[in-house]
Amino acid sequence: MTTWNSGPYPPPDPNQGYYGGQQGYPPPPQQPYPGAGYPNAPPPMYTGGMPQAGGYPGSAPYGQPAGGAPYGQPYGQPGGGAYNNQADMYGTSYPEDPEVKGFDFSDKSIRRGFIRKVYSILMVQLLITGAFISIFFFHQGAKRFVQHNSWLFIFALIIMLVAMIALACCGEVRRKAPMNFILLALFTFAEAFLLAVATSRYDADAVLMAVGITAALCLGLTLFAFQTKWDFTMCGGFLFVCVLILMIFGLVISILAMTKALGSFKVVNLVYASLGALIFSVYLIYDTQLMMGGKHKYSISPEEYIFAALNLYVDIVNIFLYILTIIGASRD
Known part of the structure; x- marks a missing residue:
């Protein structure tokens, strides 16, 4: 009888049957x-x-x-x-992708910090604008220099348009520092210069009155936007159409005024300025609620603090210009 002397397997059991052609080999465990x-x-x-x-x-x-x-x-x-790190047969993935980064923008503390940053930038813009207006009112040499060099107005207008288009249309540019701050500074200085040149045609008391009315109106509209239950964030398309109609209306008024075909220009100018102040007042509420987020249907990302400050600044400047136009037209 053969004996089992080597190999890792135990000796065959003679009581087992045949498996794989060898007697005594048990089948492997299943x-x-x-x-x-x-x-x-x-x-x-x-x-x-x-x-x-x-x-x-x-x-x-x-x-x-x-x-x-x-x-x-x-x-x-x-x-x-x-x-x-790959999805299994149920479509889940464990752990989460480490490349996905960001913040929970629904967090109230992040939203409050975003609002503080926007209003801080806005206050700096308004201070720069006020400084330019003051220079043109209290320094007659600067006013005369601009009047004899009209190319400065055109140059500032081009800079303002280029900076505004870059900030409004290029998302990567306005979210990338320091380029976003540089463009915003260029826009603010150019807009402040244009605004100072425009206000230099009016009396100082009219400008001060327009500043006071604008400040009170903007403060009231901001508080209203923070407290009201009405959601103005759904009115973006309607407001855009209103601005287009206002621009066409202003262009038609300008053409009629140049051709002397307009009868009472003063009344039409008052109507135009009143409509402009009304539309941009609603725009201020709209942009404020976009910045607030929360209960509103649409909101702006906290990464877009430059864009939010730009919107609010443009709204306030337009409200100021239309109110100044109303005061000037009423005084003739």
């Missing part, structure tokens, strides 16, 4: 796949080598993909995929 019952259970992954009791050298436990979940964890469940 182990179920981990997570049996799932439709796409993977086949066992072999890495080669001689068979050993309990598996293959250097391989994962029987029925488990190399590098996968611990033995017995259902395949297709969280953590059961071969690579945990």
